Amino acid sequence: MNDGAPPGNPLLSLLELAQRARAAASANELAFLAVNDSRALAPYRQAALWLGPGAVHTLSGVVAVEANAPYAQWLDQLCRALAGAPAGPQAVDAARLPPAVAAAWDEWLPAAATWIPLPALHGASAAAAEPAGLLLAGDAALPAEQLALLGEWMDIWQHAWRALHPPARWSLARLPARLRAWWNGGAQDAGGGRRRRRRLGVAVAVLAVLLMPVRLTVLAPGELVPANPATIRAPLDGVIADFAVRPNQVVAAGQELFSFDQAPIGSRLDVAREGLSTAQAEYRQAAQMMLNDPRAKAQLATLLGRIAEKQAQASFLEGQAQRSRVLAPQAGIALFDDPSEWIGRPVQTGERILQVASATDVEIEAWVPIGDAIPLAEQAPLHLYLASAPLTPLTGTLRYMSHRATARPDGSYAYRVRARLDSVAGQRIGLKGTAKLGGQRVPLVYWMLRRPLSSVRQFIAY
Secondary structure: OOOOOOOOOHHHHHHHHHHHHHHOOOHHHHHHHHHHHHHHOOOOOEEEEEOOOOOEEEEOOOOOOOOOOHHHHHHHHHHHHHOOOOOOOEEOOHHHOOHHHHHOHHHHOOOEEEEEEOOOOOOOOOOOOOOOEEEEEEOOOOOHHHHHHHHHHHHHHHHHHHHHOOOOOOOOOOHHHHHHHHHHOOHHHOOHHHHHHHHHHHHHHHHHHHOOEEEEEEEEEEEEEEOOOEEEEOOOOEEEEEEOOOOOOEEOOOOEEEEEOHHHHHHHHHHHHHHHHHHHHHHHHHHHHOOOOHHHHHHHHHHHHHHHHHHHHHHHHHHHHHHOEEEOOOOEEEEOOOHHHOOOOEEOOOOEEEEEEOOOOEEEEEEEEHHHOOOOOOOOEEEEEEOOEEEEEEEEEEEEEOOOOEEOOOOOEEEEEEEEEOOOOOOOOOOEEEEEEEEEEEEHHHHHHHHHHHHHHOOOOO
């Protein structure tokens, strides 16, 4: 292989190479020009075009590169070691290479070598470029004028390469570098232009934050309530005489809860029984008279009807006497107020007295104010922050939300919300706190301005 450059004017050779680079129809043709025809500017024996780790693209005098060949693998290691060198053509100092690479130098390359970095080969800016370079090896180091010609030639060659490999209009990998280049600008763009650009960048960042999607949430008073309680109502009209259990006492199924005053029920039952005895006596008397007086037979039907009537009255009052002692339908906790407020108080049939609920069958009840009634999807998340344990919220999922607002004891109207607990609460029924309900995702600016916009909208007709 000829080691010397062809005679002639080097500038004319540079112009000829530039013309051939512009006319190249493929990347392989350009690579061939770089490793084989650069001899028109400087002498060398071997050349290699390296396009990044593991990518020895083209070798001088070789049609195809065998990536697994020892020579190609060693060249890849050498080019990796040279990739961090400063810009511009420069001589390679074997003493500064890694020992493993320097030890095999004499086996693969001549004594002198020149490394030409190609920083703009893959990207438009140095921040986005990938490592690449051209390695030229010969018997003697190249003088400064030939290094200058090689530098100019490789700038022209990179321009032709980028023309054959136009960058994508949009690339997520290149976005950070483009943003940094836009933010920093250049030395000629200092002063007002840079300040305007940074103000615009801050405005875009603030706008992006305001448009960031967040979950729309509202706060509402919440409480732990029984999920499926047994409601005990008054089975009859009367006066409650006594309670057999205390508030929040654990009761068993069939255990007596409270009883009504027995005096009115007992007196009416005694009267009914006396009336039944009288009717039965009259019937027996009429049956005896029928033997001597056939006209008495006509009274038997009337007396039998009266006996049935008195029997029904007595049976009804006996049933009331049994129902006057109310029993627990299931095991659980008796939930009611102070017994002294009920004892001696007349109640009507169907009036609610107390509830019996299981200690582990608990759910969340919340009251959403009318102004905070946001749309809630099925199984929407809900968190209850109890006043007794604000750092350990209870989580649940929405079970239902009432369609109509209900009047509360404080005079306000709110929508009742019930939510299932995701796990056993371990807290007693009746604890109160603040419920946080999560709706759909909305921009942060809407989340911040929802209440002010709602207040303003009430005063704007259109």
